[in-house]
Structures are given as C-alpha cells and as structure tokens.
Amino acid sequence: xxxxxxxxxxxxxxxxxxxxxxxxxxxxxxxxxxxxxxxxxxxxxxxxxxxxxxxxxxxxxxxxxxxxxxxxxxxxxxxxxxxxxxxxxxxxxxxxxxxxxxxxxxxxxxxxxxxxxxxxxxxxxxxxxxxxxxxxxxxxxxxxxxxxxxxxxxxxxxxxxxxxxxxxxxxxxxxxxxxxxxxxxxxxxxxxxxxxxxxxxxx
Numbered sequence: 001x002x003x004x005x006x007x008x009x010x011x012x013x014x015x016x017x018x019x020x021x022x023x024x025x026x027x028x029x030x031x032x033x034x035x036x037x038x039x040x041x042x043x044x045x046x047x048x049x050x051x052x053x054x055x056x057x058x059x060x061x062x063x064x065x066x067x068x069x070x071x072x073x074x075x076x077x078x079x080x081x082x083x084x085x086x087x088x089x090x091x092x093x094x095x096x097x098x099x100x101x102x103x104x105x106x107x108x109x110x111x112x113x114x115x116x117x118x119x120x121x122x123x124x125x126x127x128x129x130x131x132x133x134x135x136x137x138x139x140x141x142x143x144x145x146x147x148x149x150x151x152x153x154x155x156x157x158x159x160x161x162x163x164x165x166x167x168x169x170x171x172x173x174x175x176x177x178x179x180x181x182x183x184x185x186x187x188x189x190x191x192x193x194x195x196x197x198x199x200x201x202x203x
Contacts, residue, residue: 082114
C-alpha cells in the first residue's frame, strides 16, 4: 500500500512539473511579428541640469539623464548571482529602426551572456554600423515591485516602451556601475543602465 501511494504521488508530481513547465514556456514564448519596421524612432535622452540622487537596495543611485525608449525586444536575460543582480535582475536587448524588422532579424543570430548582447550574421542584411547603432543591451533597474513584475513578463519580439533615467550606481563596498550615455558606442561600458519607472507593452 505504501508503494502504491508513493507511486501515485510521483505521478502527480510529474504531472504538476509538466504543467508548470508548459505554463512557463507558454507565458514566455517569443512573439513573431510580421516583416516591417516595428519602431521608427530612436531612444530619447535628455541630460538633467541637476542630477537626481537616491538610495536603492543599499546602493547610491545618481540619475544623470531622462530616458525614453520604444523598441523591439531582441533578447531577455535574467540574472541572480552576479554582483549587479542586487539592483538589476534582468537585461533586455532592444532594437529600433531596421533592427525592429523581422525580415532583418531573421538573418541575425542574437544571444546574451554575462551582461553582454551578441549578434552574428553570415551575410549582412543591413550595414554593421547600423546594427550597432540601432540596438543595445540595456540593464534594467526596476523602480518598484509592479515595474519588476511587468519587466519579468516581457517577451522576445514584443514592442515595449520604457521610461525612466540613465543612472550611475555605487555600492557600499565601492562597486560602481555607470550607464553609457551614447547609442553609438560598442563593447565594454556601452550598455545603458536604466532606472525604469514605467513599462508599456505595445505588442
């Protein structure tokens, strides 16, 4: 009898695990927009005349520019164990202009790792410089629990609008993290660090 009960519990646990896995896949599955530019406008950045300073999760945060970006989500990467995860639980790779066009993106392989965004293509559908200037990996710092929940629900392929600030962060241990203030740079230090105050999912 004990073995029969154990077998029944194992079957139930297996079914529950399959259901949870299926739900996780369904809720995070990529969106596949039709060909065409999904976002025409570039991100909008305006320097603050007086930086805004506040504390967040034991870190000093300095907002240096307002930031408003509407873009297609090219990748989502979640982090739990690196130093930056204390303030930023996820990165979004974002694209605008022709980097929001499925016809272009179908020919570019995109991945994320170690807080970087990588792309690769066998034949350039658009010039290299346009790829670099029309896409970026951006580190998300949610300003509130509801914003964090919204960011966790973002899916690859969606069009999102994020509003907030580009920031510099300093920990009590001396750790520092500074946002790029340009869409033209590449490599280490080229990512935006965004204090996200609002999230709007448009598709």
